[in-house]
Amino acid sequence: MSAVPDxxxxxxxIARSPGYWVTVxxxxxxxxxxxxxxxxxxxxxxxxxxxxxxAPQDPxxxxxxxRLRPPGSEGYxxxxxxxxxxxxxxxxxxxxxxxxxxxxxVFAALxxxxxxxxxxxxxxxxTNTVLMRTMDVFFAxxxxxxxxxxxxxxxxxILNSMLALTLVFVPPIARVAESVTTGVRTRDYVEAAKAxxxxxxxxxxxxxxxNVLGPIFVYAMSLIAVCMILASGLSxxxxxxxxxxxxxxxxxxxxxxxxxxxxxxxxxxxxxIFITSISFxxxxxxxxxxxxxxx
Amino acid sequence: xFTYAAKRVLMTMPIMIGVSLVCFALVxxxxxxxxxxxxxxxASQAIKDQLMVLYGFDRPYYEQFLRWLVRAVQGDLGTSIRxxxxxxxxxxxxxxxxxxxxxxxxxxxxxxxxxxxxxxxYFRGSWLDKLASAAAVFGVSVxxxxxxxxxxxxxxxxxxxxxxxxxxxxxxxxWRWNWVHVQHLILPAVTMSVIPMGxxxxxxxxxxxxxxxxxxxxGLRAKGLPELGVFRHVVKNVAPTSLAVMGIQLGYLLGxxxxxxxxxxxxxxxxxxxxxxxxxxxxxxQGTILVLALFFVALNxxxxxxQSALDPRIQRA
Numbered sequence: 001m002s003a004v005p006d007x008x009x010x011x012x013x014i015a016r017s018p019g020y021w022v023t024v025x026x027x028x029x030x031x032x033x034x035x036x037x038x039x040x041x042x043x044x045x046x047x048x049x050x051x052x053x054x055a056p057q058d059p060x061x062x063x064x065x066x067r068l069r070p071p072g073s074e075g076y077x078x079x080x081x082x083x084x085x086x087x088x089x090x091x092x093x094x095x096x097x098x099x100x101x102x103x104x105x106v107f108a109a110l111x112x113x114x115x116x117x118x119x120x121x122x123x124x125x126x127t128n129t130v131l132m133r134t135m136d137v138f139f140a141x142x143x144x145x146x147x148x149x150x151x152x153x154x155x156x157x158i159l160n161s162m163l164a165l166t167l168v169f170v171p172p173i174a175r176v177a178e179s180v181t182t183g184v185r186t187r188d189y190v191e192a193a194k195a196x197x198x199x200x201x202x203x204x205x206x207x208x209x210x211n212v213l214g215p216i217f218v219y220a221m222s223l224i225a226v227c228m229i230l231a232s233g234l235s236x237x238x239x240x241x242x243x244x245x246x247x248x249x250x251x252x253x254x255x256x257x258x259x260x261x262x263x264x265x266x267x268x269x270x271x272x273i274f275i276t277s278i279s280f281x282x283x284x285x286x287x288x289x290x291x292x293x294x295x
Numbered sequence: 296x297f298t299y300a301a302k303r304v305l306m307t308m309p310i311m312i313g314v315s316l317v318c319f320a321l322v323x324x325x326x327x328x329x330x331x332x333x334x335x336x337x338a339s340q341a342i343k344d345q346l347m348v349l350y351g352f353d354r355p356y357y358e359q360f361l362r363w364l365v366r367a368v369q370g371d372l373g374t375s376i377r378x379x380x381x382x383x384x385x386x387x388x389x390x391x392x393x394x395x396x397x398x399x400x401x402x403x404x405x406x407x408x409x410x411x412x413x414x415x416x417y418f419r420g421s422w423l424d425k426l427a428s429a430a431a432v433f434g435v436s437v438x439x440x441x442x443x444x445x446x447x448x449x450x451x452x453x454x455x456x457x458x459x460x461x462x463x464x465x466x467x468x469x470w471r472w473n474w475v476h477v478q479h480l481i482l483p484a485v486t487m488s489v490i491p492m493g494x495x496x497x498x499x500x501x502x503x504x505x506x507x508x509x510x511x512x513x514g515l516r517a518k519g520l521p522e523l524g525v526f527r528h529v530v531k532n533v534a535p536t537s538l539a540v541m542g543i544q545l546g547y548l549l550g551x552x553x554x555x556x557x558x559x560x561x562x563x564x565x566x567x568x569x570x571x572x573x574x575x576x577x578x579x580x581q582g583t584i585l586v587l588a589l590f591f592v593a594l595n596x597x598x599x600x601x602q603s604a605l606d607p608r609i610q611r612a
C-alpha cells in the first residue's frame with residue numbers, strides 16, 4: 001500500500017486547511033533525494049504486488065543440476081540459489097514477505113501505541129503514570145534484544161515475529177504520542193472547546209487528533225526502515241520466515257554457505273534490504289523537513 | 296547532584312523489577328514442555344516428574360518468580376539445562392567477549408560519528424554536508440549483518456587479510472592480547488560500528504547546526520573571538536548530549552549483538568542467546584536476557600547522572 005498519498009488525503013480531511021498539505025507536498029517535491037527515494041519505495045511496492053507477472057520463473061521450483069549458478073548465467077540473469085531456484089524470481093517474490101513484515105508491524109504498533117500515548121497524554125494523572133511507566137519497562141530492553149527474545153520465546157514463524165516486532169515498536173510510538181499530546185492539551189483552542197462544553201471524546205477527535213497525528217505518523221514512518229532490518233534479521237537468525245518461502249533475510253541466511261564459492265550471489269538479498277531501508281529513511285527525512293518537524 | 300543521582304537510582308528500582316518480571320514471563324510464553332531439550336522422547340512420566348521438581352517447574356508461577364528473583368539477586372541464575380553448568384558462569388564468560396567488540400565498535404562509531412556530524416553541521420548545505428550526511432544515512436540504513444558478510448567476502452575471502460570468523464586461531468575461545476587475536480576483533484567491531492556512527496553523526500549534526508544558529512555564537516564572533524575559540528564553545532555544548540548518545544549506543548550494541556555474533560561466530564552473549572533459543576534452554580535464555588537488560592538499565596542510569604553532572608540544567612528539568 002502507498003502510505004504517503006493516504007496520509008496526505010487523510011490529512012486534508014482532518015486539518016481542513018488544504019494550504020498546509022499542498023505546501024508540504026511542494027516542499028517535498030523540491031528535495032530530489034526524497035523524491036527518488038519515494039519513487040523507489042513505490043517501485044518496490046509495485047514489484048511486490050505484481051510479482052507473479054514480473055518474475056520470469058517459478059520461485060519455488062529448483063533444478064538440482066543448476067545449483068549456485070553465478071549472476072549472468074544463461075536463462076538466469078541473477079544466477080540460481082543453493083537449490084537451483086532462479087534468484088531474480090526469488091528476489092522479486094521476496095519483496096512480498098519482506099515488505100509486509102517491515103511495514104505491517106509498524107502500522108499495528110502505530111494504532112496501539114498512538115492510542116496509548118494519546119490517552120495517557122490527554123487524561124494525564126494516574127492513567128498517564130501507569131501507562132507510561134509500563135512502557136518504560138519495555139524501553140529498558142534494547143530493541144534487537146526484545147525482538148529476538150519475544151520471537152524466540154513465541155517460536156519461529158511469520159506471525160510470531162510480526163507480533164514481536166509490533167510489541168517492540170509500541171513503546172517508542174506511545175512515548176512520542178504522549179509527549180505531543182501533552183503539548184497540545186494545554187493549548188488555548190482545547191481550553192476553548194472545553195469551555196464551550198465539548199466532551200473528552202469530541203475534543204480528542206476534533207481538536208487533538210488533527211494536531212498530533214502528523215508528527216506521530218512521520219515518526220512511525222521513520223521506524224519502517226528499522227523494522228525492515230529487524231524483520232529480515234529475525235529471518236536471518238531462523239526466527240522469522242520459514243523455508244521455502246522467499247524472503248530476503250532468510251535467503252541471506254541460506255546462501256551464507258555459498259560465501260566462498262559465489263560471493264556475489266549471496267550479497268544480493270542483503271542489497272535489496274539495504275535499498276529498501278535507505279529509501280524509506282530518505283523518504284521520511286524529506287517528509288520530516290517538508291513538515292518542519294524536529295527530529 | 297547527589298540528590299538527583301539518588302532520585303534517579305530510586306526511579307530505576309521499579310523498572311528493574313518490571314524488567315525481571317518481563318524476563319520471567321517471556322520464557323513462560325514459550326509453548327511446550329520446558330524440559331523438552333533434555334528428555335528423550337520416550338522418557339517415563341516418573342522421570343519427567345522428578346526433573347520438573349528438580350528444576351522447580353512444578354511450583355506455581357509466582358513462587359517460581361520469587362525464588363528465581365531472590366536467587367538472581369544473590370548471583371545464582373540457575374543451571375543451564377543443556378550443559379549442566381551454572382548460567383551465571385556461562386554468561387560471565389560471554390559478556391567479556393561481547394563487551395570487547397561492543398566497546399571497540401562504540402569507540403570507532405563515536406570518533407567517526409562526531410567527525411562527520413561536526414563537518415556536516417559546520418558546512419551545512421555544502422557538498423561536504425551531503426557527503427557526511429550520506430555516511431550517516433548509510434550507517435542507519437545498512438543491515439549490519441549483511442555488511443558483515445560483505446566485509447568477510449572482501450577482506451577474508453578475496454584478500455585473505457583477516458580471519459572470517461571466531462575469536463581466536465583454530466576456534467579457540469581463550470582471549471589473549473596479541474596480533475593473532477586482535478585480527479579476529481577487527482571485522483566484527485568495524486561492522487558493528489556503523490550503527491553508532493550513523494546515529495551519533497545525525498545527532499551531532501543537528502546539535503551543531505542548532506548551536507551555531509544561536510545568538511551567543513554571533514555574540515562571541517562579534518566581540519572578535521577567533522573561530523577556534525567559537526569552536527570550543529560549540530564542542531562544550533555538544534559534548535553532554537553526544538556522550539549520552541554514545542553511552543546508550545553501547546547498551547544497544549551489547550544487547551543487540553546477536554546478529555553480528557552469528558555472522559562472525561563470535562563467542563559472546565549473542566551466540567549464547569542463539570544457542571539458548573534454538574536448544575530451548577530456558578534458564579540460560581532467562582538469565583542472558585535479564586543480564587543484558589539490567590546492564591542496559593544501569594548504563595542508562597549512569598549516562599543520566601553523568602550527563603546531569605556535565606550539564607546541571609538537566610537536574611532542574
